[in-house]
Amino acid sequence: MAAQTPVVRVGVAAVVQDAQGRMVMGIRKGSHGEGQWQFPGGHLEMGESHFACAERETLEETGLVVRAEKLITLTNDIFSPTKHYITIFVLCRRVDETQEPQVLEPEKCERWAWKSWSDVKAVIAGEVEQARIFLPIINLLRDYPDVEAVVAQK
Secondary structure (H helix, E strand, C coil), X not given: CCCCCCCEEEEXXXXXXXXXXXXXXXXXXXXXXXXXXXXXXXXXXXXXXHHHHHHHHHHHHHCCCEEEEEEEEEEEEEEECCEEEEEEEEXXXXXXXXXXXXXXXXXXXXXXXXXXXXXXXXXHCCCCCCCXXXXXXXXXXXXXXXHHHHHHCC
């Protein structure tokens, strides 16, 4: 059987914020990046917009109904010589501010929690033991250190 030719895939990350600016983040399971904090998201499907993907993936993974509002930016994420993603980050808001995230795909996510940008930066800096951040988010903060200010602008 011939080896498959590696391809670059497109991922979409939904940055779902609450009124305090905290973001929904979950711990990955059963895939590359296992044990790392991530935003809701997944693969862009053929013919789908990045906004529709962010809304769909958030609903499927967390049960949250969100409205995609803004393209934040994208990152170039090379996990290995055969695993390469372009990740599109989309700012989303909950339609119902009282709704809380649920683990709807327990094989893919351990738990969901509200985290601040400071929380994420503390993990990356090694200030929080036993915690890791998914590569696209590390690249986001490395390439766009002012992303928090960009996201805060409506």
